[in-house]
Amino acid sequence: MHARNKEEAGKEQARIERSALIVATVTSFMGPFMLSSVNIAMPAMEKDLQLNAVQLSWIATSYLLAMAVVLVPAGKLADIFGRKKLFAQGLFIYTVGSLLAVFAHAFLVLIVARIIQGVGSALFVTTGMAILTSIFPPEKRGKVIGVYVAAVYIGLSVGPFVGGLLAQHLGWRSIFFVMLPMGIASLYLTLHHLKGEWYGEPGQHFDIAGGLLYAVAILSVVYGVTRIPSALGFGLLAAGGVLFYIFIRQQLKAKFPVFEVQLFTTNKVFAFSSLAALLNYSATFAVTFLLSLYLQYVQGLSPQAAGTLLMAQPIVMAILSPFAGRLSDTIEPRLLATAGMLVTVIGVSLLTMLTPHTPLSLIVADLLLLGTGFALFSSPNMSAIMGAVEKRYYGLASGAVATMRLLGQMFSMALATVVLSIIVGEQSITPEIFGPFLRSVHIVYIFSAVFCLFGVYFSWFRGEIRP
Numbered sequence: 187m188h189a190r191n192k193e194e195a196g197k198e199q200a201r202i203e204r205s206a207l208i209v210a211t212v213t214s215f216m217g218p219f220m221l222s223s224v225n226i227a228m229p230a231m232e233k234d235l236q237l238n239a240v241q242l243s244w245i246a247t248s249y250l251l252a253m254a255v256v257l258v259p260a261g262k263l264a265d266i267f268g269r270k271k272l273f274a275q276g277l278f279i280y281t282v283g284s285l286l287a288v289f290a291h292a293f294l295v296l297i298v299a300r301i302i303q304g305v306g307s308a309l310f311v312t313t314g315m316a317i318l319t320s321i322f323p324p325e326k327r328g329k330v331i332g333v334y335v336a337a338v339y340i341g342l343s344v345g346p347f348v349g350g351l352l353a354q355h356l357g358w359r360s361i362f363f364v365m366l367p368m369g370i371a372s373l374y375l376t377l378h379h380l381k382g383e384w385y386g387e388p389g390q391h392f393d394i395a396g397g398l399l400y401a402v403a404i405l406s407v408v409y410g411v412t413r414i415p416s417a418l419g420f421g422l423l424a425a426g427g428v429l430f431y432i433f434i435r436q437q438l439k440a441k442f443p444v445f446e447v448q449l450f451t452t453n454k455v456f457a458f459s460s461l462a463a464l465l466n467y468s469a470t471f472a473v474t475f476l477l478s479l480y481l482q483y484v485q486g487l488s489p490q491a492a493g494t495l496l497m498a499q500p501i502v503m504a505i506l507s508p509f510a511g512r513l514s515d516t517i518e519p520r521l522l523a524t525a526g527m528l529v530t531v532i533g534v535s536l537l538t539m540l541t542p543h544t545p546l547s548l549i550v551a552d553l554l555l556l557g558t559g560f561a562l563f564s565s566p567n568m569s570a571i572m573g574a575v576e577k578r579y580y581g582l583a584s585g586a587v588a589t590m591r592l593l594g595q596m597f598s599m600a601l602a603t604v605v606l607s608i609i610v611g612e613q614s615i616t617p618e619i620f621g622p623f624l625r626s627v628h629i630v631y632i633f634s635a636v637f638c639l640f641g642v643y644f645s646w647f648r649g650e651i652r653p
Contacts, residue, residue, distance in 0.1 A: 202380060205375055205379040205380045206322075207330055207333065209314070209376050209380065210314040210317060210334055211337045212368055213372055214314060214334050214335075214341070215338070215340060216280070216341065216365060217311060218338050218341030218342040218345065219341035219342075220303070220307075221246075222342050223348060225246065225346070226345070226349040226350045227350075227353040228245065230354075234358065235293055244297055245296065245297070248297050249303055250412075250596070252307075253308045253311075254404045254593075256305050258582075258585045258586065259400065259401070259444055260272060261312045261316070261582040261583070261585025262393075262444050263392060264581035264585075265316075265387070265581040266391070267385075268384065269313045269316050269317050269581055270384065271383065273310050273376060274373060276308070276312075277306065277310055279302060280306025280309075281365065281370060282302060283301075283305075284299070284362045285366060287300070288366075290359075299362075312585040314584075315334065315580075316384070316580040316583070317384060318330050319572045325515055328512060328519070328566065329511050329515055331565050331572070332512055332514075333507075333511065334568075335503075335511065335564050336503070337504075339500045339503040339507060343497050347494075347497070384580075391441075392442070392444070393444045395440075396436055396440055397444050399429065399433045403429035403433050404426070406422045407426035407593070408593075410423040411597065412596070415607050449586075454648060454649050455571075455574035455648050455650075456571060457648075458644040458647060459567055459574065459648050460571060460586060461590075461641075462641045462644040462645040462648070463567055463568075463587055463591065463594070464590040466527065466560075466567075466641050467594025468593075468601075469534065469633075469638045470556070470560065471599060472634070473631070475599065476602055476627050476630060477496060477537075477549070478496060481495060481549075483620070483623070484542050484620055484624070495549070498554055498557065499554070502553075502557030502558055502561065503560050506561035510564075511569065514565060514570075518650050519570040520566075522563075523566040523645045524642060524646045526558075526563030527559065527563050527645050528642055529555060529556075529558055530638050531639055532559075534635045536555075537552060537631045542620060542624070571583055571587050598634075601633060605629050609623075609626040610623055
């Protein structure tokens, strides 16, 4: 009887693990796919809704702002009220936002839909990783995180291609429509097959004052980054920095802080791994953006050809991430992540030598090298972050690393924007200014390589998560 009960318990645990991995993987695909596919559909939205350039930029910015505001507080709320509950609510909110976007026939309605999507996405992104880490034992953690990260890269890689096809043949609203069955199926699976609930430390309360202070601070920083290099942008960044300082001081005194600042001051593995993630995204997110401009303007490729070539990088990342994650279950994540960052340094450094006549085969080879570096870094680094904290902090840690990713991506794009604005200015990219344009690209890649070198330092000296 005891053996039968043990066998049944094992089967039930396997079912829960399978359900958790499916819903977490689908949702980790949804966010990046939506981001990259909507960017491709911007011209169609502009024409259909009669938008100007500023309004068009808000379609992306509103989503990012909503995500940035909610990510960290959502991690704390999940630890207090239940991670599955917040995950399911996030799926529901995201699906409602997608449905609203399908029927949006005015700019304001579309922006509201994007904000709702951003809130929902933040809820399930923060809690999805925390649920996986709560369910799977440490010896399986790297493998499942590798699958999770691979789904992110698959979303990024197929988004532009599928989004372009949908926008061209079925209209831009079809991109939001395909989110509906994914959201509904994931919500059904979560509610009916993902048994159990996972919490942080019992007896906690949400720090409303801290949450509001964080929201204003992160809004100032993220929106400030989008307005660089204007005076408003730099002013908002400065204000955000001051508000973050006040937030940190307030959190150190709060009885139930929104964010455990002490994780950064007392947990070296968590702090250094998080900083390595921030530096990695700060160094690499704009690489594809600049290469896309270079391939289309300087090399004369069509948008479709450039997009196809650039897919080399995320495809390699998607293939290698599960492998790297599995390796991190047996090899110290610090070693794999540092090796990945070193490979990335080499790949980014090679891009500083781009010329108008660089063979496309060399560019593809370098993208394959970068994809390998990203894959070796991302899964093991994520595994190190989640393995460095107690179970009660899983939601918070997941929200923190998602915030690091978002801030790094925004900073990377801000760096590229500032350099292009200073050297190229507001001129169109024509053959007459290919020289200044390439100089801008080289400068950004030099900064990126330096950021990666700092990332190597934090990655190597983080300490080990295994005794």
